[in-house]
Amino acid sequence: MKILLIEDEQTLLESIRSYLTAEGQLCEAVSSFEEAYLKINVYDYDVILVDITLPDGNGLEIVEKLKENRSRAGIIIISARNSLTDKIAGLDLGADDYMTKPFHLAELNARIKSLMRRRQFDGDPEIVFNEIRINPDQSTVFVNDSATTLTKKEYELLLYFIANRKRVLTKAAIAEHLWGDNIDSADSFGFVYTHIKNLRKKLIEGGAADYIKTIYGMGYKFDAQ
Template sequence: MKILVIEDEAQMLETLVQSLQQEKYLVETATDYESALEKVGVYAYDCILLDITLPGGSGLAILEELKKQQKTEGVIIVSAKDSVQDRIAGLELGADDYLSKPFHMAELHARVKSVLRRRKFDGQPLVQLHNLTIDPEKHQVWVQEEAVVLNRKEFDILLYLVSNKDRLVSKTALAEHVWGDYIDQADNYEFIYSQIKNLRKKLKDHGAGVEIQAIYGIGYKLVTL
């Protein structure tokens, strides 16, 4: 799962990034209105943590842009402005939640997980596809009741493909989502192939009822057998 943290206060940003990374999220950052607007316009995220007061503009304007572009990211407003007016404005513009500073990281993590479950997995704690079961929070995978041991990138690839099942996922989108936004500057995506190859083998060896199909020159699609 990839998260964008939009926060201008350096210490708070560092704390958020470190805490989220410990939870095994891929974390990108923006520290002002312009850079945040550019990131949400170019890249896709699973969840955005959004401060309202930013250098150069308002976080509420970023929410308006997300709505205008019909983006599907979950958004949690994280702000020191604990006013009913701001809360209502943010929720009306499409934010999923509102968390006032200061807060405990445990509460933030709980709210992020809740948004991800609602947005990606219909509110369910476990993802079920044919005989494949995934626990996104614990990073565990089973085929029927047999555990499948995956490395970090293999798990991230699988979860991303499952959340986009039966859809064609481009190599660029997959690389950005699993390895980070700046990966689009890479000369090629050879590093993806070995991870996909290993993941396919593990799924096949365990008798998974899903298959990763390669669409030559474009990307990948996860389908049930």
């Protein structure tokens, strides 16, 4: 998957690129409006991550230009401004998602994957991880081909884990993914634990291996080994 990252903050750009590259994505990064403008007119990307506030221009114009070019790329706006007007403007222009800084890289990764899944109409819509098979269209989960009933949050949690497999996910990142702004992170750790316990139990009962590892002091990791 080819990703273009447009972000003027060099250090943040490095972090995002590093995380996405480790995921096996091809990630090109530019830090100015001008470079970005050149790139999008020449190359095709699957996903474009664009910061709104660039030193030499507004990221929203890039979204506009992409739509003008009839680009098929998925667009995620990343902004330092948690502004509803920016968000509405961005989504109205045709962006697919909007994230406010600071965000968890795992969250960004999950959103990119979810975006790609929604856009791949021709490909295999199912997500498969060893004996676990997920049909995102119907929100159903199969373990060894037999349906496993998960609650909405457990399902979201499983998708998040699989999108970030082999990655350590902090409790804070998981809580934010599941509940967004609705919960103060430190409060939520107990809730995260409850959901993970239930999910793990259901997967194991369905016949799956125990993939969810606890990383002491930090969080959890979904890994085959």
